[in-house]
Amino acid sequence: MKxxxxxxxxxxxxxxxxxxxxxxxxxxxxxxxxxxxxxxAQQIQGMLKKMFPDMDKYTLQNEIYTLYATDQARIGYAFLxxxxxxxxxxxILIGLENETTVKxxxxxxxxxxxxxxxxxxxxxxxxxxDGVSIDSVKLKRNGGQIDAITGSTISSSAVVNxxxxxxxxxxxxxxxxxx
Amino acid sequence: xxRFWRELIKGVVISNPVFAxxxxxxxxxxxxxxxxxxxxxxxxxxxxxxxxxIIISLIRKAVPNIVRIPVFxxxxxxxxxxxxxxxxxxxxxxxxxxxxxxxxxxxxxxxxGRAEAFASKNPISSSIADAIGITIGFALALIIISFFRALxxxxxxxxxxxxxxxxxxxxxxxxxxxxxxxGAFLVIALLLALFRWTGVMKE
Numbered sequence: 001m002k003x004x005x006x007x008x009x010x011x012x013x014x015x016x017x018x019x020x021x022x023x024x025x026x027x028x029x030x031x032x033x034x035x036x037x038x039x040x041a042q043q044i045q046g047m048l049k050k051m052f053p054d055m056d057k058y059t060l061q062n063e064i065y066t067l068y069a070t071d072q073a074r075i076g077y078a079f080l081x082x083x084x085x086x087x088x089x090x091x092i093l094i095g096l097e098n099e100t101t102v103k104x105x106x107x108x109x110x111x112x113x114x115x116x117x118x119x120x121x122x123x124x125x126x127x128x129x130d131g132v133s134i135d136s137v138k139l140k141r142n143g144g145q146i147d148a149i150t151g152s153t154i155s156s157s158a159v160v161n162x163x164x165x166x167x168x169x170x171x172x173x174x175x176x177x178x179x
Numbered sequence: 180x181x182r183f184w185r186e187l188i189k190g191v192v193i194s195n196p197v198f199a200x201x202x203x204x205x206x207x208x209x210x211x212x213x214x215x216x217x218x219x220x221x222x223x224x225x226x227x228x229x230x231x232x233i234i235i236s237l238i239r240k241a242v243p244n245i246v247r248i249p250v251f252x253x254x255x256x257x258x259x260x261x262x263x264x265x266x267x268x269x270x271x272x273x274x275x276x277x278x279x280x281x282x283x284x285x286x287x288x289x290x291x292g293r294a295e296a297f298a299s300k301n302p303i304s305s306s307i308a309d310a311i312g313i314t315i316g317f318a319l320a321l322i323i324i325s326f327f328r329a330l331x332x333x334x335x336x337x338x339x340x341x342x343x344x345x346x347x348x349x350x351x352x353x354x355x356x357x358x359x360x361x362g363a364f365l366v367i368a369l370l371l372a373l374f375r376w377t378g379v380m381k382e
Contacts, residue, residue: 009243010243011246013243013250014246014249014250017250021256021257024257024261025264028260028264031268032264032265032268032269036264036267036268039267039271043271113209115210116212116358151355
């Protein structure tokens with residue numbers, strides 16, 4: 001009996017196809033993993049440089065980047081935050097000028113609705129955070145200083161809440177270590 | 180060669196995926212909010228549809244009928260995942276701009292539809308022509324739909340960050356409904372009706 005007419009041929013073939021695809025995906029993942037991580041590290045470094053143009057070097061401790069200028073003066077802090085958006089996690093890089101004021105924020109990755117929620121990556125939304133005190137990082141309807149994007153309240157408040165809550169946590173952690 | 184061109188042109192008009200086959204409406208609703216999104220989705224669909232059509236056309240004789248759908252889905256999903264990882268690692272700029280569109284293609288039934296209806300029954304050269312033609316047809320549909328949605332919903336038409344023109348009056352008071360998915364349904368329905376009425380696209 002030929003293999004291709006056997007009753008078991010479909011099962012065997014499907015098994016082989018799935019096996020090959022798993023092998024292919026694992027192989028690609030292993031090969032690309034290092035590069036993807038490098039790229040993300042580079043991306044964060046580039047973003048820090050953009051946020052703090054005076055930055056010369058930084059140290060990373062307890063997931064908080066402390067940034068120094070060329071004259072060794074401390075010019076700010078930065079850390080990552082995750083917000084629960086409409087389409088999944090929103091990964092945000094937050095820069096602080098000092099313990100009370102936001103310097104700037106930028107979105108590292110997001111999967112919000114194209115054309116609606118993904119406008120959180122636009123400068124007209126993000127620039128609103130520049131120089132705002134941490135306590136005022138709330139939507140205007142909640143007594144804060146940030147305008148929500150029309151039609152994208154969930155995405156907007158996800159960013160705003162993630163920034164405020166994470167910033168407060170990190171500032172607390174900073175003051176705890178410095179004591 | 181004649182056959183190649185015939186299959187290619189067929190995908191644009193006679194079996195236009197959105198207006199004639201009415202396939203892939205879910206991604207169409209999601210990405211036809213601006214011309215940039217339409218172009219991003221088109222690039223993603225071109226890569227995946229071309230790849231999956233070629234592979235499925237190659238293995239079509241070895242795949243028995245009862246397991247063909249699971250096999251096609253595994254092939255397409257693998258292709259999308261591998262491309263996603265490769266883009267992320269080697270062409271990060273393209274990965275950034277394609278963003279959500281690549282993973283969205285797994286649920287794009289145009290890809291499975293072409294695998295099932297065309298690539299599994301035809302040789303490679305026709306399958307390549309079919310993939311290119313269908314992608315052009317899809318692109319055309321997305322561009323037309325997103326043109327009307329962006330114009331009515333935001334008042335601005337912009338491509339690659341450059342503003343082509345603004346419609347006075349609409350920029351200040353846009354009809355936000357057209358940016359929302361329900362607006363996409365309205366636009367698609369009106370366009371479909373128009374095309375059927377004028378006889379441009381026949382069933």
